[in-house]
Amino acid sequence: MKAKLRKRLGDLLVESGVISDEQLDYALKNKSRDEKLGDFLIKENVLTEQQLIEVLEFQLGIPHITLTKYAIDPELLQLVPRELAKRANIMPVRRDKNKLLIAMSDPMDYFAIEEVRMATGCQIETSIAAKDDLYRTITKYYDLQASMDAALSEVAASTAEVQQEITDEDSPIVRLVNQIIANGVAQRASDIHFDPQETEFKVRYRVDGVLKTERSLPKHMQNMMTARVKIIGGLNITENRIPQDGRIKVNIEFKSIDIRLSTLPTVYGEKIVMRILDVSNAATDIAHLGFTEKNEAMFKNMIEKPNGIVLITGPTGSGKSSTLYAALSNLNNEEVNIITVEDPVEYQLDGINQIQVKEEVGLTFAAGLRSILRQDPDIIMIGEIRDLETAQISIRASLTGHLVLSTLHTNSAIESISRLQDMGIEPFLISSSLVGVLAQRLVRQICRDCSTEVEPTIREKQIFANNGFDVEKIRKGRGCSACGNTGYRGRLAIHELLPIDRELKDLILNRASGYEIADYMKTAGYHTLLQDGLLKVLEGVTTTEEVLRVATID
Secondary structure (H helix, E strand, C coil), rough: HHHHHHHHHHHHHHHCCCCCCHHHHHHHHCCCCCCHHHHHHCCCCCCCHHHHHHHHHHHHHEEEHHHHHHHHHHHHHCCCCCHHHHHCCCCEEECCCEEEEEEECCCCHHHHHHHHHHHCCCCCEEECCCHHEEEHHHHHHHHHHHHHHHHHHHHCCCHHHHHHHHCCCCCCHHHHHHCCCCHHHHCCCEEEEECCCCCEEEEEECCCEEEEEEEEEHHHHHHHHHHHHHHCCCCCCCCCCCCCEEEEEEEEECCEEEEEEEEEEEEEEEEEEEEEEEECCCCCCCCHHCCCHHHHHHHHHHHHCCCCEEEEEECCCCCCHHHHHHHHHCCCCCCCCEEEEEECCCCCCCEEEEEEHHHHCCCCCHHHHHHCCCCCCCEEEECCCHHHHHHHHHHHHHHCCCCEEEEECCCCCCHHHHHHHHCCCHHHHHHHEEEEEEEEEEEEEEECCEEECCCCCCHHHHHHHHHCCCCCCCCEEECHHHCCCCCCCEECCCCCCECCCCHHHHHHHCCCCCHHHHHHHHHHHHCCHHHHHHHHHHHHCHHHHHHHCCCCCC
8 A cells, every 4th residue: 555655646647548658757847846736737737636635545445535515623723734734735533532633734744744743743644635726725724713811801991901902913802814715715715805794794705796695703803904994994993984995905825915995884884895806816918818719819909909998887887897908018118108997996097197096185087087197008907987077078088099998887888878868978079089889797616627518408599499409418516625616617708799890880870779789789690699609508608597697688
């Protein structure tokens, strides 16, 4: 057994037929010295983490476990120190007399196993867990749980102590708030909600667009936690009758995280929402936005026009900002002057002049836009066209030789045209200034590790047939430790692109209805949001349910 265990991972993978000898040679030559072979192969998309786990499980006879199904005994956290768990990336799972079961992502890391044996004095049994599952569980139990227990055991008595509790960096409340943020980042949450209820204070995370309750805290912790969050966000802690907005910049696991903070008075206290913006993950390349080949070419063609307006539309949280920033990064070079007016500035981009709207001092979108035009810009980005004045100045700018990028809150590309008309913009101005409209939504992506082929239902076949597609097989996620048993991991965008060509200009001039424009889109071969989503279902990257959640059937 020892000889079998001492086999190298590369040999096991080649023997199992998961990778070829050539792929192994490539990996060994190109991976960095301290990078593990498995990590490099997963990063290069040569194999998935699930395939790696299956090979290790089969070849070494080591069981694979899902940590979310285990309630970890607090005594085990005392037995295996936090520093060792984090450094060796292991999690103690169960103890039976002198036997300790640990979960690890690399069961062939004999140094780590030996280190745990020496530290605990126990006989070590190993199991395999997904890397993300381990990271989330270690963060949850060693960091968040420890901070939670300390905060619960220490109830502030006087006002002076409360003041110290929320400002002292080592106090339990401060550590707890920091850990709630770090745990949110570990779980890939886009938002953290602090929800005051009548008898409790809930902490909820939005992961891949879906909210889930992470913790229910006692009501008496609400005021101190709210005050702490407001302090780090630079808000007024004595004001709790009106909404406030703020920003927080933190570094978590060597990543720069930007947080937008919003408070709202409710009947049970202030509700706080933190929008997490991972600066290191900001989309800076159009190729990473999930466009089909045809749509990517059309979108690049639209934003490379010397002048005109390009609109990106969709509801809040549909990825409009990411698309705008990717477009700006694509256009950004030394030969052009790019200026933006945003509310708020989400990601700071090198070489681009970004203006933050401050309505309290009169710096609105319209006022900022007027000032920009005196700054000799080539490309202007306006965070959002909210009113007639902003729309008029944007159109004037586009007609005087500037490329203008902006967003609108509408449900489809076609509706953007009627929305501009409703604002009071004349059809001849829309037809002469508008270059194109992109509508988009975010759908959850099938987890690569547990994706499996299934038969489409009769209803699905009917939907595909009605939209001109043949379907034989589709993919769904079974649910695994890597995706938290949801079957989904990450999100991607589906798009509806409407370039304004000569025929469309005539339709707009003649005040054509949305139905007439939709008919033209169909004959010209442009895909609706639904059709683009169904194409991505055929590619095996998302599911029909996800597409129907965000796109309507005509």
